[in-house]
Amino acid sequence: MKHDKILLEHGGGGLLSHDLIAQLFVPRFRNPYLERLEDSAVLNVDHRKFCFTTDSYVVSPAFFPGGNIGSLAVCGTVNDLAVCGGNPLFLSCGVIVEEGFPMASLETICDTMAEKAAQAGVQIVTGDTKVVARGAADGIFINTSGIGVIEYPSPLSVKSISPGDVIIVNGTLGDHGAAVIAAREKLSLSSDLLSDTAPLNGLIAGILQVSPHVHCMRDATRGGLGAILAEIAQAAQMRIDIDEKNMPIQDNVRGICEILGFDPLYLANEGKIVVFCAESDARTVLQTMQQHPYGRNAALIGRVGSSTPGRVVLKTIIGGERMIDLPTGELVPRIC
Amino acid sequence: MKFIDEYRDPALVAGFLNHISSAAKRLARPVTIMEICGSHTYAIGRFGIRKLLPDSIRLISGPGCPVCVTSARDVELALYLASQPNVIFATFGDMLRVPGTGGDSLQKKRAEGADVRVVSSADECIGMALSHPQKEVVMMGIGFETTAPTIAAVVTACRKKAINNFSVFSVHKIVPPAISALLADLQLNIDGFLCPGHVSTMIGAEAYRMIADAGLAAAITGFEPVDIVEGIWLILQQIENRQTDVAIQYSRGVRPEGNVRAMALLESVFEITDASWRGLGVIPQSGLVMRAEFAAFDALKKFAIPDIHSQDIPGCGCGDILRGIKLPHDCPLFRKVCTPVNPVGPCMVSSEGTCSAYYKYY
Numbered sequence: 047m048k049h050d051k052i053l054l055e056h057g058g059g060g061l062l063s064h065d066l067i068a069q070l071f072v073p074r075f076r077n078p079y080l081e082r083l084e085d086s087a088v089l090n091v092d093h094r095k096f097c098f099t100t101d102s103y104v105v106s107p108a109f110f111p112g113g114n115i116g117s118l119a120v121c122g123t124v125n126d127l128a129v130c131g132g133n134p135l136f137l138s139c140g141v142i143v144e145e146g147f148p149m150a151s152l153e154t155i156c157d158t159m160a161e162k163a164a165q166a167g168v169q170i171v172t173g174d175t176k177v178v179a180r181g182a183a184d185g186i187f188i189n190t191s192g193i194g195v196i197e198y199p200s201p202l203s204v205k206s207i208s209p210g211d212v213i214i215v216n217g218t219l220g221d222h223g224a225a226v227i228a229a230r231e232k233l234s235l236s237s238d239l240l241s242d243t244a245p246l247n248g249l250i251a252g253i254l255q256v257s258p259h260v261h262c263m264r265d266a267t268r269g270g271l272g273a274i275l276a277e278i279a280q281a282a283q284m285r286i287d288i289d290e291k292n293m294p295i296q297d298n299v300r301g302i303c304e305i306l307g308f309d310p311l312y313l314a315n316e317g318k319i320v321v322f323c324a325e326s327d328a329r330t331v332l333q334t335m336q337q338h339p340y341g342r343n344a345a346l347i348g349r350v351g352s353s354t355p356g357r358v359v360l361k362t363i364i365g366g367e368r369m370i371d372l373p374t375g376e377l378v379p380r381i382c
Numbered sequence: 383m384k385f386i387d388e389y390r391d392p393a394l395v396a397g398f399l400n401h402i403s404s405a406a407k408r409l410a411r412p413v414t415i416m417e418i419c420g421s422h423t424y425a426i427g428r429f430g431i432r433k434l435l436p437d438s439i440r441l442i443s444g445p446g447c448p449v450c451v452t453s454a455r456d457v458e459l460a461l462y463l464a465s466q467p468n469v470i471f472a473t474f475g476d477m478l479r480v481p482g483t484g485g486d487s488l489q490k491k492r493a494e495g496a497d498v499r500v501v502s503s504a505d506e507c508i509g510m511a512l513s514h515p516q517k518e519v520v521m522m523g524i525g526f527e528t529t530a531p532t533i534a535a536v537v538t539a540c541r542k543k544a545i546n547n548f549s550v551f552s553v554h555k556i557v558p559p560a561i562s563a564l565l566a567d568l569q570l571n572i573d574g575f576l577c578p579g580h581v582s583t584m585i586g587a588e589a590y591r592m593i594a595d596a597g598l599a600a601a602i603t604g605f606e607p608v609d610i611v612e613g614i615w616l617i618l619q620q621i622e623n624r625q626t627d628v629a630i631q632y633s634r635g636v637r638p639e640g641n642v643r644a645m646a647l648l649e650s651v652f653e654i655t656d657a658s659w660r661g662l663g664v665i666p667q668s669g670l671v672m673r674a675e676f677a678a679f680d681a682l683k684k685f686a687i688p689d690i691h692s693q694d695i696p697g698c699g700c701g702d703i704l705r706g707i708k709l710p711h712d713c714p715l716f717r718k719v720c721t722p723v724n725p726v727g728p729c730m731v732s733s734e735g736t737c738s739a740y741y742k743y744y
Contacts, residue, residue: 051493061723231502297383304386306502307733309428364395364607366430368743374722 059268060373064277083281084203085126085264088196095196097132099123102189106380108155110229112222112241116155118316118382119188120162120170121245122267128247129263129319131202131254132194134166139173140189145180155186166245168192198254204281206261209352212328213286214321216249216335217242217294217343219271222382223313224299227306239298244317249338257331259324266318268382269373272311274320275348275358276372283355288348288370290363311360312373314382322350389606390429398611399434405618406436414440414571415617416706418561419578420447420734421605427743429607439614442706443736445560445662446578448525448553449476450704450728450735453658454692456553457482457728462690463520463551463681464488464496470514472507473522475500476732479725483692504529504536511540511548520681523552523670527584530554530670531644534651537672537679551681552671555657557581558589559668565596569707574599574617576610579632584648586640587628594626604632651676660694660728661701700727703736710740717741 055062072080079087086099101122108115120137127134139159143152163170170190200206221242228239246265254260262282266274271293279286295310303310317340323331328346335341358370388394406413417423423443426432432441445451461482464471471488478489478500492498497517501507504521511519523533533550540548557578564570575598577590582602593600599620603613609631616629630636648670657669672680694701698720699713710716710729720726722741729735 051490053489053493055489065723300383300386362428362430362607363390364392364429364431364434366432366434368427368430371742 055374058373059273062374064372082203084130086130086132086194088130088201097127097130097194097196098191099126100189100191101126102187103382104184104187104380105226105382106184107226107229108151108185110241111225111239113243113316114155114158115186115188116158117162117243119190120159120166120168121243121316122382123190123192124166124168124245124247125265125319127192127194128250129202129265130194131196131198131263133197133251134168134192134194134247136171136193137163137168138191139170140176141173142176142178142183142187142189144178144183144185147185152186162245166247198260202260202262204262204278207278207282207284207322207350208261209284209350210325211261211322211350212325212346213275213288213348213350214323214328214331214335214344214346215266215271215294216246216319216321216341217317218296218299219266219293219315219318220295220299220303220310220313222316223270223308224302224310226314227308228302231306239302242315242317244340246317246319246340249335249340250319252334252338253321253331256334257323257327259327260321260331261324262322264320266315266320268314270310270312270314271318271320272309272358272370273373276370278322279358280356282350285351285354285356286348286358287351287361288358289361292345292347294343294345311370316382386606389604389608391608394608395434395611398608398615401615402439402611402618403436405615405622406438409438409618409622412438412440413573413618413621414442415574415576415614416442416444416564416572417576418444418446418557419576419581420450420732421580422576422578422603422610423447423736423739424734425605425607425610427739429610430743431607431610432744435614439618442572442709443703443739444564444575444706445659445704446526446557447729447732447734447736448529448555449480449732450700451555451560451659451661452480452524452553452728453660454483454694455658455690458690458692459687460488460522460551461486461491462687463685464491464498466685468517470497470499470510470517470519471522472499472501472504472510472519474502474524476734477522477524479731480728481695481725481731483695504533505539507536507548508539508543508545511545515547517547518684519548521548521550523550523554526555526557526578526581527645527648528580530652531584531648534647537651537676538647540679541676546678549679549681549684550672552652554652554670555659555668556654556670558585558592559665560659560662561590562592563662563665563668564705565592565598567705570705572598572706573621574601576613576617577602577628579604579609579635582632582636582640584641584644587630587636587638589640590628594628597626599626601629601631602636604635659704661704695726698727700729700737703729710737713737
């Protein structure tokens with residue numbers, strides 16, 4: 047069915063977002079860089095490879111346990127560059143702020159951005175500010191773009207994934223989504239929930255240094271691990287098998303999911319990557335992750351196969367099976 | 383995690399599956415069990431239970447997803463109320479995408495400017511009404527005996543606090559009359575019922591006596607994997623022993639008499655009336671409307687309701703699916719025209735809906 051108006055669900059990272067990109071944006075902007083539809087565009091300039099990405103942040107509330115819209119705006123873009131194998135160098139920062147927004151909050155957000163940029167080793171080198179009338183935006187929206195240099199010799203892409211690859215995540219799933227939901231719903235029972243927002247370029251550089259057979263990486267943001275795997279299985283035309291008992295999920299995240307009826311596999315992360323690598327590199331990648339502060343709970347969660355291409359099958363905790371598909375419906379809007 | 387992992391223990395599940403498998407062998411005939419409640423349908427899919435059962439045990443889904451059984455007319459009424467000026471329409475999230483007769487939905491109404499808000503709990507409406515004194519907050523009261531007392535509590539609280547800009551559009555339904563209607567349906571071929579755990583915490587075990595009286599097995603069952611496989615085993619035991627009863631598997635939540643206080647609260651605000659169920663038609667004495675003394679909180683009394691045109695969606699198999707006569711795969715629209723993104727029928731919209739669970743998990 048064609049929609050004649052934009053629905054919130056079009057921005058949810060699920061099937062409708064997918065359709066919007068595939069049917070509206072890509073045909074109009076079509077070029078080989080865009081068509082890859084990965085987290086960053088990979089550009090060849092004078093025999094050097096650069097990656098370039100952009101992301102807008104509209105999270106509500108702008109402040110949540112474990113971070114704020116500023117930490118997301120830096121880490122999200124840094125991570126989009128890093129998962130493409132890039133060493134992030136420069137960011138831009140566009141701020142759209144609503145009339146009446148507290149100056150002190152803007153200061154805090156910018157302090158956080160500066161702190162995260164320093165931690166990631168990137169510089170914010172250009173920016174733009176727009177103030178809109180009260181009601182024309184919800185507090186503050188931030189857009190960041192970023193540029194990085196790619197040194198890793200083999201291309202990191204969905205196309206490089208092959209049967210037999212293992213799938214590794216660097217830690218517990220759904221932390222960011224659960225923290226934002228808890229902040230939004232003012233659930234006092236889960237005061238220890240923290241967003242996992244973190245710049246992962248250091249962790250990723252460490253992995254790429256020791257593992258020659260990394261094939262693809264993604265940061266599991268909007269739509270969570272479930273959406274990312276469903277997308278990759280489709281794009282790579284491979285089958286993905288994952289095992290529920292190996293999924294690292296914190297008890298407090300499971301708790302909030304049980305109460306509110308969410309599936310942690312579909313909750314957003316802001317400091318989690320999914321790595322596809324050759325089985326021979328599995329142990330090295332896992333160990334490298336586990337030695338890094340952002341990878342202590344890293345786990346091998348699944349494998350790539352060749353039967354029934356396009357499908358993601360989860361082995362449930364009791365040994366049953368279920369399909370993991372792109373999320374539909376408005377899971378949790380404005381999570382990042 | 384405590385109180386969850388114990389009920390998902392693979393070894394315990396395997397033990398019950400062994401019992402089930404032996405019982406199925408001894409019975410040596412197909413056994414059909416209906417899970418009445420949408421939460422069971424969801425859990426069975428989520429944990430992949432169907433595939434772990436012997437082929438001769440068939441699980442079918444019943445009419446226990448509140449969104450799915452909401453009639454086309456009630457969906458139209460919700461769309462009408464949500465479009466009224468100065469209204470904040472509060473609803474549980476599952477209703478957002480249910481398509482009306484003309485393809486409209488609350489989600490689309492919201493994109494067109496209607497103030498539709500998703501709540502996780504009805505008591506969020508109290509704060510909403512207090513902070514928007516110039517607006518009318520209309521809560522869509524949907525659900526069975528588990529949800530209705532919470533709405534009744536909010537209505538009672540609003541009356542006490544003299545909050546006058548809050549009303550409820552009640553499409554609440556009660557479960558036992560729907561089961562009686564199923565039992566009277568000659569097309570049905572069911573050996574036993576997995577009865578809903580949560581509803582039973584409210585209405586107790588005796589409310590299902592008519593199932594045992596009709597010679598069919600029943601087990602009030604919780605929603606975790608161990609609960610569900612134990613419930614199935616209890617049903618098979620009753621069939622094997624030819625002794626039907628209402629077993630309480632979910633004994634950590636259900637007392638034989640139910641939750642007397644919650645039911646008293648429900649009855650103080652609502653009274654029972656005939657109600658139209660999608661797929662099942664009008665079932666006598668199966669719906670809840672607000673009592674006359676709460677007319678000030680009854681959206682259907684506060685707003686002038688015009689004649690509303692509605693019709694069931696042509697070709698949609700939800701009706702037969704809700705009665706357990708068809709499986710989603712038997713519906714010509716399933717997966718082809720009707721998908722979670724563009725749901726044609728309500729069983730595809732709600733996460734508890736049979737079609738949605740089948741689409742997602744099988």
